[in-house]
Amino acid sequence: MKFTIEWLKDHLETSASTDEIVTALTMIGLEVEEVFDTGARLRDFVVAHVISAEKHPNADKLRVCKVDAGTGEVIDVVCGAPNARTGMKAVFAPVGTYIPGSDFTLTKGNIRGQASNGMLCSGRELEISEDHSGIIELPEDAPVGTPYPDYAGLDAVVIDVAITPNRGDCAGVRGIARDLAAAGLGTLKDPAIRPVPSPAGPSPIETFVDGEMCRMFAGRLVRGVKNGPSPDWLQARLRAVGLRPINALVDITNFVSLDRARPLHVFDADTLKGAVGARRARAGESFLALDGKTYDLDETMCVIADDEKVLGLGGIMGGEATGSTEETTNVFIECAWFEPNAIAAAGRKTGINSDARYRFERTVDPESVKPGIEIATQMVLDLCGGEVFEPAIAGDVHGPETVIDFPLSEVERLTGLKLSAVEIKGVLSRLGFWVSGSGETVKVAVPSWRPDVSIKADLVEEVMRIVGVDRVPVTPLPRLSGVAPRMLTPIQNRRRIARRALAARGMAEAITWSFISGEQAALFGGGQPSLRLDNAIASDMTDMRPTLLAGLLSGAARNAKRGKADVALFEVGQVFLSDAPDGQRTHATGIRTGTAAHGGGGRHWQGKTAPVGVYEAKADLAAVLDALGIDIDKTQLVAEPADWSHPGRGGRVQLGPKVILGWFGELHPRLVEAFDLAGPVAAFVLDLDALPEPRRKATRAKPALALSPLMAVRRDFAFVLDRTVEAAGVIRAAKGADKSLIADVSVFDVFEGGALGADAKSMAIEVTLQPRERTLTDEDIEAVGAKIVAAVEKATGGRLRA
């Protein structure tokens, strides 16, 4: 919402400076977005005397002018304007001047052999009018050398404020003035609105109203007007706030809209047939709007219509065919009240952004219909003359007429600011509220232009914003406890720990989009319709992700295109299995590509560089689990990979068939290809929500440490096994051979093929025996060794290697 200081002073008696006004506006909730001086950018343009204007020797339509711009020298200017002539006064731009209407900065020129060191300008070049038929002609007495904006009075200070959706009343200068007056920046002037006499009698045009979307519709005929350009003061004001003057009648409607937040429309009455009013649009109707576009209408929209046709989209935009033109002699002024939601909906549907829509969807004062038509009629009479008929009014609308029982203590209760009853009542009264009663609780009646105020808290806001939030004393919030207790839930802690653990393994944390393409979602078991956006911003951001892998793999592909083929990325974030709150789970997921193993990627003198593989993925998963207090060796690790995994190089970690913690593996070659990646990818997925809640013990003490004084004994065994035998089975069998004596079993060598044949492998284990009561004798060791061999052979079908 733009307005000038001069315009503001129509409504506000004030001696405040521009700075004071600007500061006050922002601090009372009318945020100033911009302040500018309309004359500022025309500073370099000066009044000049054309000493002579001769025909250009080499061009028929050009003139070579000698110009005196008050600098003491005579400046050569080549000018193409037909009205350039000797002795005239004109507006001159010296070299270096920015010409706003043409968007360029003037340089020295040579036009067909004649030097040109400046420019004589048209109104359009200065963007002060549409005129480009010739250069601006100034009166004889215009003082040479004076900056043109000073001479022309183009020094209006324009303030642009952002109006919040609740303040329809401040979409007019008067509303802004009222707020400023309440804040102590002056006095609100009270120009009385008098009914304009209607000597021509009852309206020959009847009006009607639908009563729902349009609650009140007033029209008034003025016959015999003389339309034409509006007076300079009105044009200057409209131009200052960025509106193009059209003709007096249209300019009047724009002026009242900006001045009073009261949109109006004027019809050329000769184009109307029968009664005029507001009604629901009919399916299939369309109309050609003032913006030159044709809009299709439906039953949710309110149109202005006569007996024959749609005249305009109510509260949004008028029609091309029935608007007033310079030739209009009989004008029908329309002033109506539309339901804000209906306007917002129709505005959204048609995509029209107009000053009328801006105001109606923020709620126009319901009681402004009659005053609005009087103000407009008076201006039409003043500027265009004519014969006034009585207004034809259909329907009626009033404000909510809210009365609030307001305990004055509410101000302190909600803000902490203690104010006197006098001050509170004063603020409310200056804003136009009626306060009655003298006790602790007063009655406050809300004016019709403030339908946004309906409860006590609204009044507290009114008081606080006008006295200033700065006056509210800053008060510490009392602590609820001395030392803050544990604040994070288990899942919040898990996320935090998982991130740090994975970063400590050299991985970079990515945050990728929660939505991915439908194709990618389908690759990972997603893509159900309930998780697909109806209005996605892009075709590859349509489906809520069922996995973090897709985002990470796409990220790895982008990195590879930038020359980074070896990346270790992880993300800890939400995945979506359904649209219900419990369908959202938190995963920790990581990928390694190329050679980006735990020790680092790329070539290095210390060792051979190998592509990443399943064991990298398993190590990452084990490390996160360990950080979260779960020993992967104590979980069930099964060789049943996820669908995304290489079928022979992946596994699942679970605490039972129903408690699946995660998966690891090499990415399936099909997916490697689908994501446009080159080499193998090691990946893991951990479902952080699947982890069991740790049991809270009564104390934090760890179990006593039982150290044996007896030396542990280590023995090695090598077995020849079928190639498909899993290490886990060997370890389990060996451990089970004597649970009291065997403290640990580790695999220290595995090899396949060679002399063993294609289907066999050798696996060597080291068994640690920890005696508890006495030192082991050779017989003891031999006995347990035999049990181990028997157990492993039985479990695996293998044999001890000779």
Add this chain to the structure above:
Amino acid sequence: MSDTIADLSASLLRDIAAADSETALEAVRVSALGKKGSISALLASLGKMSPEERKTAGPAINGLKTEIGAQIEARRDALRAQALEKRLAAETLDVTLPLRPAPSATGRIHPVSQVIDEITAIFSDMGFAIAEGPDIETDYYNFTALNFPEGHPAREMHDTFFFAPDETGTRKLLRTHTSPVQIRTMETVAPPIRVVMPGRTYRNDSDQTHTPMFHQVEGLVIDKSSHIGQLRWVLEEFLKAFFEVESVTLRFRPSFFPFTEPSMEVDVQCDRSGNEVRIGEGSDWLEILGCGMVHPNVIANAGLDPDVYQGFAWGMGIDRIAMLKYGMADLRAFFDADVRWIEHYGFRPLDLPTLFGGLSS
């Protein structure tokens, strides 16, 4: 006899000096002091001597034995030292060869996660728990319960992502702010409530400072007495701690949000003259958050009596305050997984933000 001893001594000392390895030296020792060694032979000859002869020859031979023994030991030490020196020289390695960096040196925490940890550190000290809610919300939690009237332009301003309507015609949406968590918290937690609610939020918007997905943090205090004076204190304390400056100057501008009344936007004073924004100095204002007293309708919608319970709430962009504090220019890069960006703007795994150790190093 004495000549024999002197000759032997000279000969042995020569041999000792000539021994260039421990093996050679051992051969000298055996030749002198071994069972059949020259000195052993001399010692054996003592038995055949007269007592007079023995009186002089005995000490002389024993003296020779001691001296030769000592010389051999000395020579052995010298040879060992030489050998060690030689070995060490041979073992020299090029210690300037670069190693692979430690995983903990190359791993990175995303700035958003780091900033959430910083926010958590500050607010948990002030007694705020962390609350969360789902990203896929209902119209009720995202709008209606938060006092957005049906069809109100404020709803339109949210650029909401919607899912397709289900068979009953209702459609879910992606939450446009973290405020639904206010309702979910008030529905399940009895006052006094002090929570902060970080999370992902979504709006159908994209440019240098807007992405369709972004992060917000919301704060909520509900009890029987909290007011705007305390809201001002909480925000000032938070911003001071977060930006790690001595003081901040805030400007509270009245504004409008459907779910707070009174509502305010907050600007922080800063210096924007250089390449980076400096909070706590300068004379520019930067809008940083929105806040207000929780609207009585919202309190009532969550099942509490607004004449008994009151409180305040605020919300701000996590990505935005991360950009302000750490200087990232383009929001879109946050979600690109570009390892160059993550390495540059990310944090080391052991950069743990704490109040006792400082939020940032």
